[in-house]
Amino acid sequence: MATEQTLDQRYQQIRNHYSAYTEHTPLASDHEFVKAGLIWGENQGNQTPRILLIALEPSNWKYSKEDQLDLLAYDLLASVNGDEWPIFAHLQDDKSTAHFSLFGGAGTHSVDSIPSVDLILDHLQLEKDPTFRWSMMTYTQLMKQLNIFHERVHRIDKDRGIGNKNDIISEVSKILFLETFRVRHDPTLTFKFEGKTLVFREIFDFNYVAKHGELAVEQIKAAFAEYRDHPDYVITLEDGTHEAIFVGKNKDLYLSNPKNFVTLLRIFQDLGPVKDNRSQIVKQAGSLADMPADLLGRVFDVFLRTNFESKGGLGQYLTPNPVKQAMLEIAMHDIANDNPIMERITSNQFRYCDPTCGSYGFGSVALSHLKRLINYQVAGVSNTQKKKIIDGLLLNSFVGSDSAENMVTLARVNMALQGAPKAKIFWANSLTTKLLKPNSFDLICTNPPFGTPKFGPKDAEAKKHYEAEMEQVLGGFRPTEKVVDSYNAYYDYLKMKWEDTGDLYLDDDGTPKWPGYRTDLRNVSNGKKPEYRLYPSTSGLALGSKPDGKGIWKPVGATIDPAVLFIDRCLQLLRPGGRLLIVLPDGVLCNSGDRYVREYIMGKKDEKTGQFVGGKAIVKAVLSLPADTFKLSGTGAKTSVLYLQKRNTSKERPEQFLPDPQGDVFMAVAETLGYVVKNNIEDYSAGVPNDLDKIVGAYKRGE
Numbered sequence: 001m002a003t004e005q006t007l008d009q010r011y012q013q014i015r016n017h018y019s020a021y022t023e024h025t026p027l028a029s030d031h032e033f034v035k036a037g038l039i040w041g042e043n044q045g046n047q048t049p050r051i052l053l054i055a056l057e058p059s060n061w062k063y064s065k066e067d068q069l070d071l072l073a074y075d076l077l078a079s080v081n082g083d084e085w086p087i088f089a090h091l092q093d094d095k096s097t098a099h100f101s102l103f104g105g106a107g108t109h110s111v112d113s114i115p116s117v118d119l120i121l122d123h124l125q126l127e128k129d130p131t132f133r134w135s136m137m138t139y140t141q142l143m144k145q146l147n148i149f150h151e152r153v154h155r156i157d158k159d160r161g162i163g164n165k166n167d168i169i170s171e172v173s174k175i176l177f178l179e180t181f182r183v184r185h186d187p188t189l190t191f192k193f194e195g196k197t198l199v200f201r202e203i204f205d206f207n208y209v210a211k212h213g214e215l216a217v218e219q220i221k222a223a224f225a226e227y228r229d230h231p232d233y234v235i236t237l238e239d240g241t242h243e244a245i246f247v248g249k250n251k252d253l254y255l256s257n258p259k260n261f262v263t264l265l266r267i268f269q270d271l272g273p274v275k276d277n278r279s280q281i282v283k284q285a286g287s288l289a290d291m292p293a294d295l296l297g298r299v300f301d302v303f304l305r306t307n308f309e310s311k312g313g314l315g316q317y318l319t320p321n322p323v324k325q326a327m328l329e330i331a332m333h334d335i336a337n338d339n340p341i342m343e344r345i346t347s348n349q350f351r352y353c354d355p356t357c358g359s360y361g362f363g364s365v366a367l368s369h370l371k372r373l374i375n376y377q378v379a380g381v382s383n384t385q386k387k388k389i390i391d392g393l394l395l396n397s398f399v400g401s402d403s404a405e406n407m408v409t410l411a412r413v414n415m416a417l418q419g420a421p422k423a424k425i426f427w428a429n430s431l432t433t434k435l436l437k438p439n440s441f442d443l444i445c446t447n448p449p450f451g452t453p454k455f456g457p458k459d460a461e462a463k464k465h466y467e468a469e470m471e472q473v474l475g476g477f478r479p480t481e482k483v484v485d486s487y488n489a490y491y492d493y494l495k496m497k498w499e500d501t502g503d504l505y506l507d508d509d510g511t512p513k514w515p516g517y518r519t520d521l522r523n524v525s526n527g528k529k530p531e532y533r534l535y536p537s538t539s540g541l542a543l544g545s546k547p548d549g550k551g552i553w554k555p556v557g558a559t560i561d562p563a564v565l566f567i568d569r570c571l572q573l574l575r576p577g578g579r580l581l582i583v584l585p586d587g588v589l590c591n592s593g594d595r596y597v598r599e600y601i602m603g604k605k606d607e608k609t610g611q612f613v614g615g616k617a618i619v620k621a622v623l624s625l626p627a628d629t630f631k632l633s634g635t636g637a638k639t640s641v642l643y644l645q646k647r648n649t650s651k652e653r654p655e656q657f658l659p660d661p662q663g664d665v666f667m668a669v670a671e672t673l674g675y676v677v678k679n680n681i682e683d684y685s686a687g688v689p690n691d692l693d694k695i696v697g698a699y700k701r702g703e
Helices: 007-017 066-076 132-155 165-184 206-212 214-227 258-269 293-307 321-336 339-346 361-377 383-396 405-417 460-474 562-573 586-590 592-602 691-701
Strands: 023-027 034-040 051-056 088-092 097-101 109-111 190-193 196-199 281-283 352-354 398-402 424-427 441-446 490-492 497-499 521-523 532-534 545-547 553-555 574-585 603-605 612-614 617-624 639-646 666-669 676-678 681-683
Touching: 007 034, 007 051, 007 088, 034 066, 051 066, 066 088, 066 132, 066 293, 109 321, 109 691, 132 165, 132 258, 132 293, 165 214, 165 258, 165 293, 165 405, 190 214, 206 214, 206 258, 214 258, 293 361, 293 405, 321 339, 321 361, 321 441, 321 574, 321 617, 321 639, 321 691, 339 361, 339 383, 352 361, 361 383, 361 398, 361 405, 361 441, 398 405, 405 424, 441 562, 490 521, 532 553, 562 574, 562 586, 562 592, 562 639, 574 586, 586 592, 586 639, 592 603, 592 617, 617 691, 666 691
Parallel strands: 051 088, 352 398, 352 441, 398 424, 441 574, 617 666
Antiparallel strands: 023 034, 034 051, 088 097, 097 109, 190 196, 490 497, 521 532, 545 553, 574 639, 603 612, 617 639, 676 681
16 A cells, blocks of 8 residues: 655655756745756756745645636745746656746746756746736736625625626726726826816825725716727727727616725735845836736736626626647647738738637737747847837737627726737627638638537527528628528639629628629529539638538528537638647537548548548547537537638639648547536546647657
């Protein structure tokens, strides 16, 4: 029978595993359940970055959750010089072991392994921020206090302006917007209230609200009404229209309880003095302006993920962080080794999109990875030039849309906090909007809605509304009530004009407002009855139809899984050579009835040559996800990540794909993501591994 390890023995076992890291400093802790220390080594005369070793007593594996690990790490590192903080961590209890990348721009996240002493210098080191320790202290403080605030408003200090738990998140985003507005704009900025001119900084202050109560609340609401349309936060869309950061129902501030204003403003404003990494005061009163933009964005992202209610509320579910991190790690690994795309990044031509963006979680992670690429993998460029490239990305590169206006507001605030208030994120049906142009994006990462809604006997009206909307989309934007049995709007590439326009809604120039999913279909019939066949093009669509046994394409009905339409739409939006990582239900990848979708993507296999012919994309990878990945959203649908690269084209015929070879497909199965779903939460204390870490590592190594 094995003898149970003591905490000291467990810690020594971890140290022995990293014997090449010869230097060691133990870390003091007030927690009896933890023993920790820092290790580092020397390589080619240079000290390596530090690694944090943490041994835990049994039943403390909850600290494997990223935000909990951040809190524990900060406590352990309280006495360590900020310039010497670790960039990796090894966490171990009696049953489980996990490795993490710590604190970087992409946030703390689990990784396959910690680099050896001769490779660790190749990894990103923390920026030499002179106030790094203060920023991390403030980050952990904000996370704790915002979570407490969310719970108090929900259960104790109820507010008449709050309808549900997700409404609290929306209201916090508005106050956070006002606070960053306060610290980043002219301190003499004024606004109007009942005919009087008031100084914003004097009113938007927790001491002022504590003294003046409801009057202060009304004044702050007036300030929000004036500043919500500030030009710094207004974007210009492809059609020339302008859109402010707060739209629709979010154009007003609903938080009303003065006590909640005082609590929330104190969280953001009472940050204490700013100290450098050696604990010397450099500024008496800190503000959010003193925090790095990516760290401030991480505060909001963690708060959002921790408190978002997926069932009901906004009716959406945020993609689990391990899935987002894995998808972007793989994408960025390939981008870093793709010279033409790297040239697009450095010349400010790179564009990223998420057409079902939610809170823009994928985009936030993508931004962090792109910053790393620019800062640490672009050679021969000065720091000033690198900053200019990053500023260009923040201004021009990030695009997204969502059909839920609340999510669009959260996405806009999320990116504004990270220095991208002009990110072109807008409220629209991305399947049909003309604001998203074909052949426009280098990278798309998305988790689209999938599965047709289930309607009960009492949902007749909702069912009718859904089917009418789908018929309009599939029919090419005709009247929502279906008036004929079959809609076949298509573009005749020989006659160079639209055919069968019928009742299509038309623009002033006579083109359909939305041509529907027929643009890659051509009528090949010589008779009166049309027969449509597929002719793939870079800017076309077809998956609102499907082929019969003779290869004749016919329209489908409103019961089609929208995920199929999003595959087609995303491939249309990508530039030739662009990359798509998309979460899909496994049925699309496996069911015999969806074989036409798979053939549409990669083509049909030529039995003589073994090559796939006629497809739009090369399949790079398929990552199977656990069955409970989206259990919190109320669905047990089995899903996978599909990674595609749009085929290239010739310069002479930009609409015609080149026959790029398919090549081997990387395939892997993740059984667990580092947590189990229990009691309607992601439980990180179960001790299960994040299989995606090893999968990403294997992909990068070409295994």
